[in-house]
């Protein structure tokens with residue numbers, strides 16, 4: 030597959046902060062690439078460089094296999110951009126907003142079709158200032174699609190949305206994927222990357238810590254099962270945690286008091302946990318056995334969790 | 338071009354829907370015009386109880402002439418309708434009349450006493466003593482004062498006649514109308530119109546334009562716009578076009594109201610006057626851009642714009658002629674461009690309130706506009722940035 034974008038050794042500082050620290054990756058035409066990382070990892074900076082909104086300190090950018098020294102009008106005309114925080118004019122309606130942005134590109138799609146696609150039909154005559162957060166995000170997506178872009182950039186499209194609104198937006202993005210749209214998506218939700226991406230680039234502190242397909246990444250976690258549980262009425266008891274850790278060196282306690290125990294042998298581990306807790310006079314709640322996920326990959330690679 | 342027009346249309350539409358900009362740009366000027374003309378346009382007739390007249394005595398009255406003095410005395414003071422101010426020369430009195438500090442000038446020329454005496458003595462009506470009066474036609478209080486004064490002196494005539502000879506009158510009142518330069522009638526609404534017009538310019542250029550630019554930058558609208566192929570310059574032009582069209586809309590409404598309901602001089606339709614208006618708009622536009630260049634935060638922009646707006650409005654003499662300002666204020670008055678712009682528009686209508694040359698009236702605003710444009714150009718990137 031030909032590549033839509035390739036970046037080599039991208040670097041960007043803000044004063045002394047190294048926001049992007051030598052990032053290289055590529056995006057194939059027709060694929061959805063997710064850039065996954067915690068707050069401040071450098072996701073927005075990376076995509077804004079590609080969108081022509083920021084200048085990199087160094088590095089090379091290739092669009093459709095030819096090098097671009099300055100991302101200018103020609104590139105902007107064929108890419109679609111949904112910014113992390115979109116701001117439109119409060120006193121235009123949904124339809125007028127889409128029309129306005131359509132008028133700024135050489136080519137534009139019909140506002141009605143886009144409104145249909147993002148399911149804002151009932152709101153097409155509503156002023157932007159009266160939209161809900163989820164509706165605003167869907168409008169932002171429609172605006173990002175208005176020029177029928179060859180590449181679509183989505184910067185944390187579902188951050189701040191409730192689960193239902195998030196699902197709705199995912200459905201739309203899946204529709205776009207089905208149409209083979211090239212998509213670059215940033216997120217700090219592992220579920221989002223798992224659901225939507227063909228390939229994932231994990232970044233932390235401006236550096237790529239891992240990349241590949243979901244399966245590739247999960248294979249890097251050698252324990253193939255995880256046991257999760259809680260203690261009743263407790264947000265994680267330090268003494269119990271320390272006792273258990275003597276037997277399970279990989280044990281982690283999450284911020285919200287969940288014990289996470291990676292294991293290769295589920296039965297032995299479970300038995301051991303029950304015995305140990307029994308000796309400590311403690312009960313177990315909400316026990317779950319699951320497969321490894323991206324969170325585990327991230328935790329393993331960086332030593333800290335995706336959500337700080 | 339298509340991009341600029343698209344953006345311009347969207348800006349304009351959004352502004353017309355937003356109550357604040359709709360109100361300030363379109364409705365407020367009309368309301369202000371209504372309020373000011375109601376208060377100050379009618380003030381003249383309501384102040385009828387107390388006319389201020391300026392008296393110029395070119396001789397000390399003696400003999401029969403004393404009657405004139407007595408009449409003046411009895412009509413002024415607590416009972417009378419007049420307050421008398423003495424002026425040493427007719428020029429000074431006329432000046433005060435033009436400025437509106439008195440309503441009428443009464444001139445007692447040299448020889449009044451002796452003419453009066455001769456006339457009575459010779460029992461002839463050939464020699465007449467002439468008292469001159471100056472008033473401003475069209476100014477209600479001035480006209481009323483002149484009427485009262487004439488009838489008062491007709492009384493005086495009768496008084497003299499009764500004493501001497503029932504057949505002739507010896508005191509004739511010569512009524513002179515005094516007008517501004519071009520023999521125009523003074524009308525407050527015509528005076529006020531350029532002031533309110535210039536205020537609409539200030540609202541758009543000082544209040545709206547720098548705030549819109551700063552706010553769009555801070556709110557993130559600029560960032561979104563710059564992710565499209567539009568350039569900062571195209572974006573700025575769309576913004577300026579919007580400001581200009583909002584202003585024109587407001588001005589058209591003001592014209593319609595002023596011409597339909599007020600006795601505003603038709604000269605406001607002259608090309609020269611409309612030209613002076615556009616000159617004001619074009620020279621004030623960079624001023625707003627300069628504010629946006631020098632002040633970073635939107636809230637600070639609002640504060641600075643407000644201060645400049647109020648200063649330029651009141652010290653510029655947009656609604657009242659500014660006389661007798663303290664020296665420090667005089668400096669400000671002579672610095673701000675609105676002083677010159679409003680005088681420029683008023684001169685086209687035939688009023689002259691300051692003795693600055695026409696050339697200065699053009700030069701000072703042009704200097705401001707040039708300076709402001711230079712400052713803005715140096716800050717162009719900063720103002721039009723997206724964060």
Ligand SMILES: Nc1ncnc2c1ncn2[C@@H]1O[C@H](COP(=O)(O)OP(=O)(O)OP(=O)(O)O)[C@@H](O)[C@H]1O
Pocket residue numbers: 043046047048066067068069070071072073074075113217724
């Ligand atoms: N305009 C800026 N000036 C200075 N520092 C900045 C600026 N923008 C970002 N940074 C810093 O650069 C780093 C990377 O920021 P960036 O916005 O790219 O992260 P991100 O991965 O998008 O984070 P988030 O998930 O919170 O959106 C952060 O440490 C941030 O504080």
Ligand SMILES: [Mg+2]
Pocket residue numbers: 072073074113184185
């Ligand atoms: Mg971000």
